[in-house]
Amino acid sequence: MSDFSISIDNQIGKGKFHCMASPCEVLIDSGDIGLAREITACAVAEARRIEHKFSRYRDDNPIYQINHSADKFVDLDDETERLIAFAFECYALSEGLFDITSGILRKIWRFDGKHSIPTQKQVDEVLPFIGLNRVTYENRRLKLPAGMQIDLGGIGKEYAVDRIAGLLRGQYEPGILVNLGGDIAITAERANKDPWHVGIEDPNRSQQASSSLKISRGAIATSGDARRCILHRGKRYGHIINPKTGWPTAGSPHSVTVIASTCTDAGIIATLAMLQGKYAEKFLQQQGLKFYCHR
Amino acid sequence: MQLKRKLTGALSLASCSLLGLPSAQAETPWDIETAIMYYSEDGRVSALEPIVSMKKEIGDDEFLNLKFTLDSLTGASATGAVPSTQIQTFSTPSGNSTYNVAPNETPLDPSFFDTRAQFTLGWDKPLERNLRRNLGFNVSKEFDFTSISGNASWTWDTNLKNTSYTVGGNIELDRIDPVGGAPLPLSQQNLSLSPPIKRDGDSKQKQIIDLLLGVTQIIDRSSLVQFNLSYSLADGYLNDPYKLVSVVDPVTGEPFESTTSLPIYESRPDSRQKTGLFTRYKKQFANRDIFSISYRFMVDDWGIDSNTIDASYRWRLDNGYYIQPGVRLYDQSAADFYRYFLVDGEPIPNTVTADYRLGELTTQTFGVKFGYSDGRNNNWSIRLERYIQSGESHPDVAFGQLVNQDLYPDVEATIIQFSYAFQW
Numbered sequence: 001m002s003d004f005s006i007s008i009d010n011q012i013g014k015g016k017f018h019c020m021a022s023p024c025e026v027l028i029d030s031g032d033i034g035l036a037r038e039i040t041a042c043a044v045a046e047a048r049r050i051e052h053k054f055s056r057y058r059d060d061n062p063i064y065q066i067n068h069s070a071d072k073f074v075d076l077d078d079e080t081e082r083l084i085a086f087a088f089e090c091y092a093l094s095e096g097l098f099d100i101t102s103g104i105l106r107k108i109w110r111f112d113g114k115h116s117i118p119t120q121k122q123v124d125e126v127l128p129f130i131g132l133n134r135v136t137y138e139n140r141r142l143k144l145p146a147g148m149q150i151d152l153g154g155i156g157k158e159y160a161v162d163r164i165a166g167l168l169r170g171q172y173e174p175g176i177l178v179n180l181g182g183d184i185a186i187t188a189e190r191a192n193k194d195p196w197h198v199g200i201e202d203p204n205r206s207q208q209a210s211s212s213l214k215i216s217r218g219a220i221a222t223s224g225d226a227r228r229c230i231l232h233r234g235k236r237y238g239h240i241i242n243p244k245t246g247w248p249t250a251g252s253p254h255s256v257t258v259i260a261s262t263c264t265d266a267g268i269i270a271t272l273a274m275l276q277g278k279y280a281e282k283f284l285q286q287q288g289l290k291f292y293c294h295r
Numbered sequence: 296m297q298l299k300r301k302l303t304g305a306l307s308l309a310s311c312s313l314l315g316l317p318s319a320q321a322e323t324p325w326d327i328e329t330a331i332m333y334y335s336e337d338g339r340v341s342a343l344e345p346i347v348s349m350k351k352e353i354g355d356d357e358f359l360n361l362k363f364t365l366d367s368l369t370g371a372s373a374t375g376a377v378p379s380t381q382i383q384t385f386s387t388p389s390g391n392s393t394y395n396v397a398p399n400e401t402p403l404d405p406s407f408f409d410t411r412a413q414f415t416l417g418w419d420k421p422l423e424r425n426l427r428r429n430l431g432f433n434v435s436k437e438f439d440f441t442s443i444s445g446n447a448s449w450t451w452d453t454n455l456k457n458t459s460y461t462v463g464g465n466i467e468l469d470r471i472d473p474v475g476g477a478p479l480p481l482s483q484q485n486l487s488l489s490p491p492i493k494r495d496g497d498s499k500q501k502q503i504i505d506l507l508l509g510v511t512q513i514i515d516r517s518s519l520v521q522f523n524l525s526y527s528l529a530d531g532y533l534n535d536p537y538k539l540v541s542v543v544d545p546v547t548g549e550p551f552e553s554t555t556s557l558p559i560y561e562s563r564p565d566s567r568q569k570t571g572l573f574t575r576y577k578k579q580f581a582n583r584d585i586f587s588i589s590y591r592f593m594v595d596d597w598g599i600d601s602n603t604i605d606a607s608y609r610w611r612l613d614n615g616y617y618i619q620p621g622v623r624l625y626d627q628s629a630a631d632f633y634r635y636f637l638v639d640g641e642p643i644p645n646t647v648t649a650d651y652r653l654g655e656l657t658t659q660t661f662g663v664k665f666g667y668s669d670g671r672n673n674n675w676s677i678r679l680e681r682y683i684q685s686g687e688s689h690p691d692v693a694f695g696q697l698v699n700q701d702l703y704p705d706v707e708a709t710i711i712q713f714s715y716a717f718q719w
Contacts, residue, residue: 010516011583082313089309093302162314191668192583197456212456259355264310265303272298279297287303290355292424 004044006036015040019047020157022181026168029175029190039172043164047180050160054083054152056103063152070146073136081140083152083159090155090268091132097275098268099132102243103151109241109248123246130243158221158267161185165219165263185219185263213292215259221266223274224255224294240274251278259290326350330714337707340370340407360417367410371403375649376558377541377636378402378700379550385558386484388537389475390492401704404537411437425452429463441470448507461509461523471499473536480534480562481643501531518578527569534563540649541636548695556639561648563632569595585609598631599653616667623660629653635690635702651703656686662710673717680710 004017013028013036026043028036053061062080076084090098108118108126129147136143144150152159157180165178165185175190177198184198195214213220223240241248256273260266269287276283284291328348335341348362374385376396383396387406396402413435421427427450435442448463471477476494478484484492509523539558541550550556575589591603607621630653632646659682666676686703693702 010581082315086309086313090306093305093309094298097298159313162310166314214456260303261307262310262314264313265307268306268310269302272302276297283298286299286301288301288355289303290421 004040008033017044020051024180027177046164046167047160054156056151066142067149073141073143076140076142094272096244097272099243100150101130101132101148104129104149105241127246158183158263161263183221183263186217189216218259218261219263219266220259221263221270222255222257223270242275249275249277253280254294257292323352324718327719328716330712332712334710340368340372342366342368356421358419362415364413369408371405372407373651374402374404375538375540376402380696383551409438439472439474443468457513459511463507465505467503469501471532477536478560481559483557483559499532501529503529521575523573525571529567534561535650538650540647542639543636545638545640548697562646563648564646567595567597569593583611599627601627615669619664621662626657629655654686656684658684675715678712682708
């Protein structure tokens with residue numbers, strides 16, 4: 001059973017599939033349909049493996065185990081431990097703005113375009129259960145206080161993109177672009193050195209790519225609230241919430257796209273930029289990375 | 296809360312350990328292209344030209360380009376003088392010796408020898424999302440010629456990057472130090488060597504300003520069209536100090552019939568304006584073959600109008616090989632002051648040249664390039680071209696013995712180039 005489709009257009013192989021609630025594709029700098037099938041199958045398998053292992057919607061993975069361990073230590077496997085270690089690094093680097101325990105804010109912030117914003121009282125009730133500094137992480141083990149949860153959604157997709165690109169890079173010669181719902185990494189330059197053209201969605205015109213950027217190597221990630229926001233009394237509330245206040249940052253851009261050497265780096269920087277509100281551009285400039293900021 | 300630090304260094308250290316990647320960022324490689332070109336005119340000048348060009352991404356989408364060229368020219372070049380039924384004697388450019396030209400032979404200066412070294416530096420940087428700037432510097436040195444130039448251009452992408460506008464300019468300063476000094480224009484070439492050739496100073500200068508406006512429009516995923524408008528203004532010493540114009544006897548058509556019919560040094564105007572229009576269409580087919588055709592029209596205030604058509608087809612073979620036949624056709628009208636020769640006794644015009652390059656001419660170039668590209672680290676090609684330049688060998692103005700001479704001999708040349716590109 002194949003749950004992906006393959007096509008060849010203009011000597012570029014294209015594999016399409018759906019994963020992590022997003023449309024995904026791989027573009028291959030080769031007109032070989034057999035190769036396209038093989039590469040896409042490899043990408044699909046890895047994407048599904050990561051989705052399965054780190055999704056918060058399943059009850060048979062390490063995330064479920066951690067989130068249901070209230071005050072007890074949970075042993076971490078290699079990969080989960082590397083992700084947790086990375087999350088701790090990001091928490092420290094961002095002075096607490098990037099926090100994998102902030103997922104429970106979703107209970108009060110429903111970004112389905114219908115619900116209204118929570119009250120300050122509701123926010124105050126949730127805040128005590130947020131803060132990675134309250135989580136104990138030692139000797140490859142993790143202990144979560146009761147009522148707290150972790151959610152790797154903020155890095156999972158970007159991590160999957162980099163993992164897939166890494167796997168494919170090691171196995172296949174042609175340049176490949178891996179795209180999971182707009183988070184992108186490239187394995188190698190194309191044979192003719194032409195860049196890939198990547199559309200950047202303008203949140204104000206969500207159906208069409210508002211502009212395209214050319215990229216030969218590296219990775220792209222976008223953080224934005226194109227379809228996930230609350231409009232309440234004429235005010236927009238973006239879906240990226242400051243874990244310290246429990247509120248979206250005022251004055252944040254509609255979306256931020258960052259180009260970096262890995263998709264993971266690009267994703268973290270893009271998310272942090274959203275949380276910088278009106279200082280987003282200033283923060284991005286400071287990082288010395290190429291970026292596109294839609295307001 | 297405002298984050299005010301640069302996080303990228305520590306972040307990529309962390310993500311490299313997450314992804315199991317080597318933490319040190321791999322240095323971007325140099326793209327290096329080496330080429331050697333051999334150009335040989337049948338019986339005349341030949342040139343050997345090694346070229347090394349290097350390109351490196353020094354920042355995000357920011358490129359540094361370096362290019363070194365070395366030219367070594369040897370052989371004989373046409374002086375502009377007409378053939379005679381007699382042996383003709385000319386002075387070498389230095390004025391220190393003479394050389395003879397056999398009867399009925401086109402006079403060529405046999406002492407032509409030059410080495411040119413050139414260095415070009417380019418810096419291409421994105422300024423904003425849709426704006427790029429390219430700054431360049433060029434220096435070139437020959438035995439008798441020094442040139443420096445600087446250029447700047449900006450390219451603005453718009454219409455979802457389907458349309459690009461370019462505006463650019465170049466300023467060039469040249470110094471010419473002719474062998475033995477610049478001869479006085481319109482003065483006779485003195486064969487007795489004493490008194491020597493009349494000189495007009497040792498060192499001469501010229502400046503050239505070029506402006507360019509360009510539009511590139513992407514038509515669809517596989518084709519584009521490009522238009523450029525260019526303007527060039529040259530001021531200063533525009534003569535070729537080694538070119539002569541024969542003064543022939545009004546009856547026999549023989550040069551050197553008397554002391555009043557010695558050849559004179561050419562004299563060109565001291566400014567030249569050129570305007571050009573260039574357009575190109577390029578298409579990549581579904582099988583990745585590439586077709587390109589371009590047309591250039593130039594007019595200048597010397598009266599030279601020219602047309603160039605250039606077309607090539609890159610045909611992809613299996614396994615990374617390709618073959619690319621190409622053709623280039625060129626024609627130009629003569630400069631207003633171009634004369635095959637002057638007649639003894641007629642008033643000498645203020646500006647006159649017999650340099651074949653300023654005469655009416657057509658050229659045809661047929662070539663083929665064969666190459667291999669694996670796209671990354673191993674690309675090579677061989678180019679072979681045959682070039683034929685022809686003009687009016689027997690113009691109506693010929694009389695006397697000139698009727699039997701070839702006053703515009705064809706120049707035929709062979710060009711062979713081998714290129715190899717790799718990453719380092």
